[in-house]
Amino acid sequence: MENITKILCGVVVSLFIAGTAGAATVKVTENISTSTTWTSDNVYRMEKQIFVLPGATLTIEAGTVIASTTGAGGSLAVARGAKIFVNGTKDNPVIMTSTDDVATWAKDASHPSGGDPKTGKWRAGANEWGNLTIMGKGLISASHFGGLQVGNNTKDPSGLNEKQMEGLTDPDFSLYGGKDDNDDSGSISYLSLRYAGKVVGLGNELNGLSLGGIGRETDISHVEIMNNVDDGIEIWGGTVNLKYISIWNVGDDSFDIDQGWRGKAQFILVVQGYSLDAKQGSGVGDNCFETDGAEDSDAQPVTTSIIYNATVIGNPIDGDHGTAWRDNARVQYRNCIFMDLGERLVKNDGNDGDGANGYGFNGTLSFEDTWKTDYTVTSNINPCIGCNEGEFNHAKTLYTTQTSGKLAEITDSVFFRNLHTDAYSESDTVGVTLSGGSNPDKNNVVISGSDSSDAPIVSITRGALFTSSEGKGVLPIISLDPLPANEALTSAGMAPDDGFFTPAQYRGAFSATDNWLDGWTASDAYGMTSTSSDGCDPESMASSTKVLKISNGDSGDVTVSVVGKDACPSEGVTVEANIRKQHAKRIEISPVSAETDANGNAVFTITGKKKGSAKVTFEAEDLKTVLKVKVKK
Amino acid sequence: MVEKLQCIISLLVGFTVFLFTNSCSKQGTINNFVQNESGTTGSLTDKPLASYQNRLLGLAFETAAAIPAKPHIKDRSRAQEKVVSAALELDQPLQALSFIEKIDNWRRGSGYGDLALYCAKHGFTDEAQQYVNLAIQVSESAADWRRDHIRVKIANTYVLLGQNQEADQHGTGVADAERGKIAAVKATIADKDAFDEHMNALEALLVSNNYDIVDNALQACAQLFHRFYDDTVRRSLVEEKMKTSWEKLPIFRRVECLTDLAGFALDHGDQAKSLALVNEAQTFMDGVQWRPEHRIPLTSKLVRLRFGAGDEQKARTDADILLALFDAERNKMVNIDRAGALRPLAEAYQSMGNMATALAVYKRIVEEGIENPNSRPRAEDLADTCISMALHEVGPDDELWHRIHQIHDGLGDPW
Known part of the structure; x- marks a missing residue:
């Protein structure tokens, strides 16, 4: 009884009928300390940052809509030791969005008061509610920030490092990091996150999905981020794996990695654009992948991960780089498509601007050497801090995801219509391309033509040029059929059958028969992706x-x-x-x-x-x- | 008539097969494990166990199994697997088997792997083969790192069975992180003539500069330290090798390594060596700032070893200091971390023969375990506490039994 009282204290069931299929609106006003299920017969409205507290579990049924009041700052954060289960399905995804988005959903006989979640209209907008943040106990490297030591954190993989999650306001439940790389924060499937990124009381912004120190026993698949003000997904440390991810029109980096992520990802769609008329980084897309190694650059663990089958479509006018590399990051990209990039395919960004020191710092590998060095070769350079005798860090500490190749690589991939004068200058330097052309040794293909018929995807339609107040130009994608074409239809190699990866002998995120965006994403609901060639819906x-x-x-x-x-x-x-x-x-x-x-x-x-x-x-x-x-x- | 004859023939054939398999079941293993512990050829049985321990194990499993599969299948199975490990540690293989068969995810395969390993260690060759086959079956559908987790146990079982080809087959392709665990099992059965060979193999792993490989290789070294304890030269060589290799590891792993070595020294009746190792570990502990939920469990293990090593007064003082530390820092700890912090301290009090305090601390642990309003962490803590009491031979008094049952019976929504 006591528990029921607590639950009821946490939510206020409104008496009016919400916009989705006659569902009641439940205002969520208190942290979730007792395990709770959000059901599809209600619409949930978060009015502030809501924390799922340690020991509690939030289960969200398929088809549930969480529509927070635009501008109120509602947000969901899952604390270390708490769990979340997002049980969406292809036909009934879980949608976390704003009331302004729901207002665009169509009224019909089935939804008399408005609100068919399979409909809606894309708007320029973001920052309308907070985000989904999950914090776990995986190892992170966060020894320094802005040049200053973070708490008692050390540069060695002590398992004792922890850090306050950016954008969260509760100091008691906003820490992530620990020594359990097998940590389990729950599971997420078929989740659409839209128009998010707002922080209450702080000057910074939130990513669409923030994952801090998440362990490999957490399952994440089929997640969409549409129109976020800041990054699409940001991962700090940990070992979580991700599959079937769509990131579209976010205002900063689409897929951002920091503090020693050592997981795997496969089937990733990145579509650059803009979410707001704001500066680049807070409304206009920046880098497609931004990979930071560690903070500071010589700390451990350092990002060492592998990404198979990404389709990356940049903003050719003022988008930034396809892959930006910082602070000793080691990432293998295989079987990918990079097209229409605004600037470079490969960019050594040096450092993250937060006081970290970039490649080569304190004797770590130089950027160029990282691309030449076998995944097995390690560094023994690192100072010992916080221990009694000489302690060294090394490059392969805690790393198991890379099982072949070089520490950094882009292989078996196709590049199309990357027209910036320096598009391939650094990729030439590190051997991804040769003089701006294909590199057969790496099974990389630069498509020489720029006609749509040459593209590695079936079709792409861009809207009118948008120019932000800052003067950045964006050619937004208004329609996309992302299935492979031409050089993307087959690949030389494929992901290993290791139980996580799906061996897929093609380049990019989609097979020739399955547009996995169909049915559950905003991009599908808003009519932005073709479903004409969709594969095989269960019948x-x-x-x-x-x-x-x-x-x-x-x-x-x-x-x-x-x-x-x-x-x-x-x-x-x-x-x-x-x-x-x-x-x-x-x-x-x-x-x-x-x-x-x-x-x-x-x-x-x-x-x-x-x-x-x-x-x-x-x-x-x-x-x-x-x-x-x-x-x- | 024909049917009866067929029935008799079937029985005779079955009996012959039974005799044959039993007579063969102890063959083919390596010398150390050629017979089961009783030296007989009997079938796998549970050893006698105090009734309160049996009851605690059963209650631990019931508590774990009470966690609903939806959505907590991963938590439930993890908690169930812990009870399986405890049952095997208490030589209850049949009970472990009955628990394993109730696990509903890939951890069932891990449980079969542990049971197979247990059977191989105790000379039950046929049973080891039977359970390793079941582990293989489950591993084939397990994903990613979970598959390796099971395959290492399969490979280790084959190592103990002396089937090196099969061990290699199942160990091949296992992630670097797990391979050292196979070397650790090989070390436990190392032939005296093969010491150099084992050391060379481990040295290759120790210089790999890969955390997981080094970590597991150090565990293998600890086993060599144990196996060759009476050979002072070799033992020192292993210890030296460990200490020059662990600079790649975080402090807490070094402390755990020293704890292992100190425990082995005690197993060999060498109190002086054990105490020296405990003091070394304590120096590491003192050099780092720890959160209380880390300091209390790690130091509690040292307290237990210190007492065994003869430094009884300091051990008792340290235990009381840790208890005071818990009281002082309790409110700074998240409530789901408190019981886990205290449990090793109760175990330490038990090992020092202070049963009254051990029981009192267990009573606190049980109460700390229900500070969180949700039944999942409550169930996990209660199961862990029951396991701890069963393993450390602390029988609850009537009051504690009543409370344990009360908490168990009260598990339910919200999970």
Whole structure:
């Protein structure tokens, strides 16, 4: 009862009907100290920075809309030791946005008071609400900021470093970092974040999704950031992996990495543009990828990560670099598309402007040498701070994601219409390109033509030139079919089948048949991406048998197949297995949830525990199929 | 009649197979583990255990299993796997198996791997093979680093079974971070003639400059230190090698390494050496500023070893200082971190024979574990506390039993 009272204290259920399908509006005004589920029959409105406190879990059901009052500064932060589960689906994503965005959603018979989340209209806008910040206990390197030591933090990977998350106002619950790279902050799937970035009471801005010290047991896939005022995603340290990420029209760097991120990412779409008429970095897109190694540059852990299958579409007028490199960062980009960049494909940015010292500092590898050095070769240069005797840092501390190649590389990728005079000057220096052209040794292709028919994606339509008050020009993308074309249709190599990566023998974020933006993103709802060539939406589901007979103690496998139109296999669909409650003593099933493979199949193992019959319901999106299990003696 | 005959034949065949497999089950292992501990050829059994320990283990698992799979499958399985480890540590393989089979994610494979390793260590070859096969089955569908986590246990089981080809097969491709763990198991069975070979292999890992490789190689060195303890020259060589290699590691890992060595010294009855190692670790501790949730558990382990090493007065004083530190710093700690900070201190009091204080601290731990209003952290803390009491042989009194059950029964929404 006490807990229920606390929950009710935290939210105020409004009596009026909100704009989405007659849902009630729930104002969230207090931190979440007791685990809470936000349900799709309500619209949640955060009025201030809301923290999920340590020990608490926030679960957000598929189809839930969190629409915070524009300008009020509502924001969601998940503290270290707390968890978040965003359980969106392709058909029913979770949307975090502003009331101004919801106001553009169409009214129809199903949504009489307005608010079909599958509709809406793109506007120039951002900074309308806060963001989603998650903080964990993974290792970070944040020994110095602005040239000053951060607290008692050290340059060695002590596991004791922690830092206050930028943009958050509560000093008690805004720390991230620790010594648990396997930390688990929950899971996120099918989440659309729109028009965000506002901070209350501070002069700085928030990223769309901020991940501080997030461990590898946290699962993140299918996340969209549309129109943020600051970066799209920023990751500080930790080991979290990300898959299926769309970042579109953000006001600063699209994908920003700091303080020693050691994770993996695959299927990343970056579309540069603008979100606001403001200066570049707070409204007009800056770098596509900005990768900082460590703060300070010789600290450990240093960013050492790998990114497969990114499609990066820059702003050719005044966008900045495709990949900006700072502070000893080591990143491998493979099977990517970089096109229409405003400036350079590769840019040694030296330092991050926050007082860190760039490549080569204190004997660390120079920028050029980082590109020539095998991923196995390490540095033993670093001073010892905070310990009693000589302590050295080295380049490969805590790093397991890179398993081949050089510490820094861009390989097996295609470059198109990067027309800045210096577009390839530094990529030539580090061997990504040769004299501004293809480098066959690296399987990199520079497409010589600039016609749309030469492009590595199917189509792109840009709107009228927008010029910001600062004088920066942007050619916003108003329509995109990101599926591969020409040199992107196949690649020389592909990601390893290591359980996280999907081996995909093409360049860029999309296969020739699957526009994974379809159905759940703002870009789709606003009509900005073509769904004409979409792959295989799930239409039916079946199990390999209707009746499974097993002996008590024995196990049997059941394959659940999900198919779409013309029996095409639906890949990447989450199938959940539910045992009827009263039958739970008779059987066990493992896993309880699985994603379909390239053949549209998910395999479950059922083990008999007690004689009798049991029913298992497999569910995926709106589909379900029932399996009967008979357990013999 | 025919059916009866078939039935009798089946029984005879089954019995023959049973005899054959049992007679074969102890063959093929390396010398150290050629027989199960009783020296018999009996099947896997749980060793006698005090009823309160059994009860605590069962309650720990029940508590972990009470965490709802949706959305907390990862937390639930992690908590369940901890109980499996505790059951194996208390020589309860059958109970461990019953727990493993209730784990619903990839950690079931990890549990099978641990059980296979246990069987291999104790000479149950057939069972080891059986459970390693189940671990392999689960590992094939596990993702990314989780797969390696299981495969290392598979490889280690094969190492103990003497099946080096299979060990290599399952160890190949395992991330660098995990490979040293295989070397650690090899070190536990190192033949005296193969010392140099093992040291050379470990040296190659120690100079790799990769944190995880070095860290795991140091664990392997600690095992060599243990195995060759009576050979002073070799033992010193290993210790020296460790200390010249760990500058790549953070302080807390060095402290943990020294703690391991001090424990091994005590196992060999060498109190003086153990105390020297404990003092060395304490020097590291004193040189760094720690948050209380880090300082108290790390120092508590040193207290336990210090007492065993004969420096009893200082050990008792240090324990009381840590308890006072907890009181002073309690409000600075996030409530979900408090029970975990105190638990090693209760274990230290138990090891010093101060059962009354140990029990009193456990009672505090139980209460600290419910400071957070959510049942997930409450369940995790309660399960950990039950495990700790079972492993350290602290039987709850009636009052504590009542409280533990009360908390267990009260688990529910909000999770």
